[in-house]
Amino acid sequence: MSLQKYQAFITSIEYGSITKAANVLGYTQSGVSRMILELEKEWNLSLIKRSKSGVFLTSDGHKLFDQIKRICNEQQILKQYIEDLNDCQSGLLRIGVFSSVATHWLPNIMKRYKNDFPNIQIELLLGDYTEIEEWILEGRVDFGFLRLPSPQKFETLSIEPNDRLMVILPKDHPLADCEKFPMQKLEEYPFILLEKGVNAEISRLFEQTGIHPQINFKTWDDYAIMSMVENGLGISILPELILSRIPYQIIAKELDTPFYRNIGIAMRSQENLPKSAKKFLEYLAYRNC
Amino acid sequence: MSLQKYQAFITSIEYGSITKAANVLGYTQSGVSRMILELEKEWNLSLIKRSKSGVFLTSDGHKLFDQIKRICNEQQILKQYIEDLNDCQSGLLRIGVFSSVATHWLPNIMKRYKNDFPNIQIELLLGDYTEIEEWILEGRVDFGFLRLPSPQKFETLSIEPNDRLMVILPKDHPLADCEKFPMQKLEEYPFILLEKGVNAEISRLFEQTGIHPQINFKTWDDYAIMSMVENGLGISILPELILSRIPYQIIAKELDTPFYRNIGIAMRSQENLPKSAKKFLEYLAYRNC
DNA sequence: AGTATAATAATAACGAATGTTTATCATGTT
DNA sequence: AACATGATAAACATTCGTTATTATTATACT
Numbered sequence: 257m258s259l260q261k262y263q264a265f266i267t268s269i270e271y272g273s274i275t276k277a278a279n280v281l282g283y284t285q286s287g288v289s290r291m292i293l294e295l296e297k298e299w300n301l302s303l304i305k306r307s308k309s310g311v312f313l314t315s316d317g318h319k320l321f322d323q324i325k326r327i328c329n330e331q332q333i334l335k336q337y338i339e340d341l342n343d344c345q346s347g348l349l350r351i352g353v354f355s356s357v358a359t360h361w362l363p364n365i366m367k368r369y370k371n372d373f374p375n376i377q378i379e380l381l382l383g384d385y386t387e388i389e390e391w392i393l394e395g396r397v398d399f400g401f402l403r404l405p406s407p408q409k410f411e412t413l414s415i416e417p418n419d420r421l422m423v424i425l426p427k428d429h430p431l432a433d434c435e436k437f438p439m440q441k442l443e444e445y446p447f448i449l450l451e452k453g454v455n456a457e458i459s460r461l462f463e464q465t466g467i468h469p470q471i472n473f474k475t476w477d478d479y480a481i482m483s484m485v486e487n488g489l490g491i492s493i494l495p496e497l498i499l500s501r502i503p504y505q506i507i508a509k510e511l512d513t514p515f516y517r518n519i520g521i522a523m524r525s526q527e528n529l530p531k532s533a534k535k536f537l538e539y540l541a542y543r544n545c
Numbered sequence: 546m547s548l549q550k551y552q553a554f555i556t557s558i559e560y561g562s563i564t565k566a567a568n569v570l571g572y573t574q575s576g577v578s579r580m581i582l583e584l585e586k587e588w589n590l591s592l593i594k595r596s597k598s599g600v601f602l603t604s605d606g607h608k609l610f611d612q613i614k615r616i617c618n619e620q621q622i623l624k625q626y627i628e629d630l631n632d633c634q635s636g637l638l639r640i641g642v643f644s645s646v647a648t649h650w651l652p653n654i655m656k657r658y659k660n661d662f663p664n665i666q667i668e669l670l671l672g673d674y675t676e677i678e679e680w681i682l683e684g685r686v687d688f689g690f691l692r693l694p695s696p697q698k699f700e701t702l703s704i705e706p707n708d709r710l711m712v713i714l715p716k717d718h719p720l721a722d723c724e725k726f727p728m729q730k731l732e733e734y735p736f737i738l739l740e741k742g743v744n745a746e747i748s749r750l751f752e753q754t755g756i757h758p759q760i761n762f763k764t765w766d767d768y769a770i771m772s773m774v775e776n777g778l779g780i781s782i783l784p785e786l787i788l789s790r791i792p793y794q795i796i797a798k799e800l801d802t803p804f805y806r807n808i809g810i811a812m813r814s815q816e817n818l819p820k821s822a823k824k825f826l827e828y829l830a831y832r833n834c
Numbered sequence: 835a836g837t838a839t840a841a842t843a844a845t846a847a848c849g850a851a852t853g854t855t856t857a858t859c860a861t862g863t864t
Numbered sequence: 865a866a867c868a869t870g871a872t873a874a875a876c877a878t879t880c881g882t883t884a885t886t887a888t889t890a891t892a893c894t
Contacts, residue, residue, distance in 0.1 A: 258547050258548065258879090258880090259547065259548065260880085273841095273842080273843095274842080274843065275841080275842065275843080283881070283882090284881070284882060284883080285842085285843070285844095286843090286844080286845085286881075286882070286883080286884095287880080287881045287882070289843060289844060289845090290844090290845090290880085290881075291880090291881090293844080294879090294880095299627045299631075300631055301627065301630060301631070302816065302817040305813065305814055305817050306842085306843060306844085307842080307843090307889085308841070308842045308843075308888060308889040308890060309841085309842070309889085309890070310842075310843095311842095311843085312684075313684070314814075314817040314818075314819070315684070315687045315817070315818065315819045315822065316630055316817075316819045316820075318684070319626065319630065319636065319637070319819075320623065320626055320627065320630075323619065323622060323623045323626055324623060326619055327616060327619045327620060327623060330612065330615055330616045330619055331616060333612060334609065334612045334613060334616060337608065337609055337612055338588045338590065338609065341590060341605055341608065341609075342588075342589055342590070347608065348608075395601075395602075395604070395607075398604050524594065525594060525603075527591065528591040528594050528603040528604070528605075529591075529603075529604065530603070530604045530605045530608075531605075533604070547852090547853090549853085550853095562868095562869080562870095563869080563870060564868080564869065564870080572854075572855090573854070573855055573856080574869085574870070574871095575854080575855070575856080575857095575870090575871080575872085576853075576854050576855070578870060578871060578872090579853085579854080579871090579872090580853085580854095582871085583852090583853090595869085595870055595871085596862080596869080596870085597861060597862040597863065597868075597869045597870075598862080598863070598868085598869070599869075599870095600869095600870085835894105836893100836894090837892100837893085837894080838891100838892085838893080838894095839890100839891080839892075839893090840889100840890085840891075840892090841888100841889085841890075841891090842887100842888080842889075842890090843886100843887085843888085843889105844885100844886080844887080844888100845884100845885080845886075845887100846883105846884090846885080846886100847882100847883090847884090847885105848881105848882085848883085848884105849880105849881095849882085849883105850879105850880080850881085850882095851878100851879080851880070851881090852877100852878080852879070852880080853876105853877080853878070853879080854875105854876085854877075854878090855874100855875085855876075855877090856873105856874090856875085856876095857872105857873090857874090857875105858871100858872080858873085858874105859870105859871080859872075859873100860869100860870090860871080860872100861868100861869080861870085861871100862867100862868085862869075862870105863866100863867080863868075863869085864865100864866085864867075864868095
């Protein structure tokens with residue numbers, strides 16, 4: 257019961273000769289002869305009729321030929337799939353991303369990756385940290401971007417450990433000209449809180465420092481916050497990544513005690529990633545150009 | 546590259562456990578574990594993720610699963626075909642027959658055969674000796690009925706070596722009461738010649754005996770001949786088999802020097818016949834009951 | 835027509851490769 | 865702690881595929 261024997265049988269019939277089939281397949285005549293004999297013995301059937309001018313199908317052989325050929329074809333297709341996977345010549349790559357990564361990093365990365373591996377289809381699933389964690393667990397994505405450390409026990413890669421949390425102010429704010437924004441002053445102005453999913457890093461910052469700002473609004477939309485700040489409704493804190501290209505009249509200031517968001521990649525197992533995904537990880541270096 | 550390994554992989558995934566798959570397939574846990582490892586090594590891919598609570602697909606494994614499963618399914622179908630062929634539980638039996646066999650023998654044979662092997666589909670190809678020979682050569686039929694000896698070098702089985710050639714006369718013929726019809730008298734009456742294909746046994750009879758009848762008609766239709774004889778248009782010679790059930794008012798007489806038609810079965814190789822056909826040959830004994 | 839030659843497939847014997855098991859280990863889960 | 869999971873090493877069993885040979889038949893050449 258082996259695919260080699262099937263191929264030997266098929267080829268012998270197609271070339272009408274065991275000897276020719278052996279040459280084509282790189283076996284000896286004896287080898288192919290034995291393979292077919294073994295099939296016949298194993299199945300208790302006569303598959304081919306031998307003559308001194310070659311071989312041809314018996315009635316039973318004829319009945320099985322198509323089905324055996326079909327199996328060989330499917331095997332050929334499988335081999336092609338495998339080759340493609342190894343060459344990154346095909347495949348689907350699913351990645352979990354959150355909005356700032358999708359907006360500011362992925363365009364650069366994907367432009368280069370797609371250029372080198374045009375046949376890899378990429379599917380981006382946009383969500384918050386919690387959703388992305390779920391997708392990784394369930395295998396809905398090959399890997400995902402997360403804020404590190406992640407509560408789940410994933411394998412992780414740190415990519416951008418120093419995504420500074422910046423205070424954003426309207427242009428005419430009293431502290432618009434200070435060098436670094438003093439932590440304590442956060443309590444003195446209305447505050448607009450960015451809150452996405454459970455992993456609200458900014459809430460944690462306040463917990464750790466014991467600061468209690470006057471939270472007037474909470475929202476999950478980065479751009480809504482910037483717009484509100486621009487209009488003088490309050491101040492806020494956003495990761496620097498989000499502020500890469502600011503379309504608003506606002507000012508971003510460092511805090512006097514710096515806080516960072518650590519952005520990384522998480523997956524169930526780096527070892528088990530498909531080749532196309534491993535390659536993708538190498539392209540993360542191009543995120544800013 | 547073997548189907549056992551494919552099955553091991555598929556089953557492990559379907560049961561979510563290598564150990565369970567091993568039990569189901571009748572291997573040891575170690576055996577199945579190694580099979581999958583060998584596939585992964587051979588393909589340079591990671592197919593499954595192992596854990597202490599079982600196994601599940603990696604991304605690459607997922608991409609190949611369906612195709613591998615498809616191959617296993619096709620293999621299953623093949624196995625079924627083979628089993629059916631061995632049990633005569635399915636299959637197509639093609640038989641070349643000439644008209645008198647089809648009319649007088651096959652109904653009895655087929656009734657019994659079909660009763661014992663209801664799932665074998667039988668295809669009867671009706672033709673003359675020459676056509677049947679061609680069909681056997683080309684493999685269009687598994688075997689065929691022929692008059693023996695056959696000019697082709699087939700393997701043959703004699704079934705009815707003594708199909709007497711009988712003179713047929715109208716009821717009111719002058720020799721209607723004779724015991725055996727004298728050869729020489731054949732020249733004295735108009736003769737209607739049965740001539741089918743090239744192997745006209747009756748023409749050969751005349752050649753061998755040097756008798757030259759007055760041939761008024763030639764036709765290939767047995768019943769047309771009987772009808773013409775009945776209407777006094779002449780006399781003829783027909784094999785006894787054709788006369789089994791005579792629907793005409795005619796008389797059949799033996800010749801004073803007896804001639805026989807030898808009816809048999811011919812095939813390329815009895816050894817290579819499908820089981821269903823071999824079985825059929827055993828049922829030839831039932832041709833007259 | 836007869837003979838030599840070439841081509842075909844089968845067979846026996848053998849070594850290499852592969853398949854499969856037993857026994858054991860390592861690691862999580864309950 | 866007991867159990868269940870999978871991996872590993874070593875031994876054994878089977879299969880695979882080869883070389884060398886035989887047997888048969890078609891083909892070519894006297």
